[in-house]
């Protein structure tokens with residue numbers, strides 16, 4: 001990665017101006033950016049914008065775009081509110097050194113197919129706040145993108161939700177073969193699947209089957225898990241075939257749904 005001009009703005013308005021008007025590239029932890037060989041004409045370092053926070057508000061829980069995976073993993077408040085599911089989604093990513101620099105904002109911006117955290121956020125029904133005041137449904141944004149240059153300010157999560165994360169990896173520090181997340185914010189079941197290897201998608205038919213059922217039976221859980229595998233598209237890559245991904249998804253989902261039910 002080569003950066004021709006580097007800027008570290010002190011205000012979020014200035015950062016947005018550089019990104020929108022001068023074609024600047026936001027730099028979060030630069031963990032993913034540095035794997036790229038392309039030249040960045042103007043790098044906009046977001047580290048001085050005070051976007052590193054996890055806090056409670058009247059509307060729910062807010063996580064700033066520059067919050068690291070390690071902060072999410074170690075947050076007692078998030079563990080209490082979401083049953084450890086957010087920590088479970090990030091704790092498998094490589095090692096502590098990397099998790100200290102990679103951010104929730106850099107992860108969402110890339111809409112990476114392999115992302116574990118994006119799957120968990122979609123299941124939780126997270127909202128994405130683009131500065132200054134655009135609020136997007138996160139799962140929808142994963143499908144459509146933001147359309148033009150943007151600056152992620154923060155994420156809005158519900159106050160609390162029962163949630164679970166499940167994944168399949170060949171080895172601990174590799175990218176996932178498949179991941180799945182289940183949550184029940186506001187009483188409705190939500191199911192998201194990522195690393196298909198395409199980006200995270202919801203499973204609307206499986207979600208509708210479970211609806212707002214407080215304690216679905218084992219049979220209903222098995223039916224929803226099997227239905228999810230039929231409504232998603234899977235692909236093949238060096239880690240696994242589409243058929244393998246489709247075959248293992250019901251097992252991941254049965255585990256995650258059962259964990260949320262209990």
Ligand SMILES: Cc1cc2nc3c(=O)[nH]c(=O)nc-3n(C[C@H](O)[C@H](O)[C@H](O)COP(=O)(O)OP(=O)(O)OC[C@H]3O[C@@H](n4cnc5c(N)ncnc54)[C@H](O)[C@@H]3O)c2cc1C
Pocket residue numbers: 025026027028029030031032033034035046065066092093094101102103104105106107108109110112114115116117150151152153173174175176
């Ligand atoms: C070796 C390695 C292994 C990994 N393994 C996994 C894995 O197994 N599972 C997994 O889920 N993830 C994995 N990741 C990805 C990681 O979780 C992050 O998603 C990724 O590294 C983002 O890095 P970053 O936060 O430093 O963002 P950067 O690299 O700084 O930026 C990434 C992109 O987001 C843009 N951006 C950053 N912040 C913002 C913002 N606030 N607003 C708008 N745009 C922004 C940047 O311009 C850039 O395009 C891995 C990454 C690496 C480097």
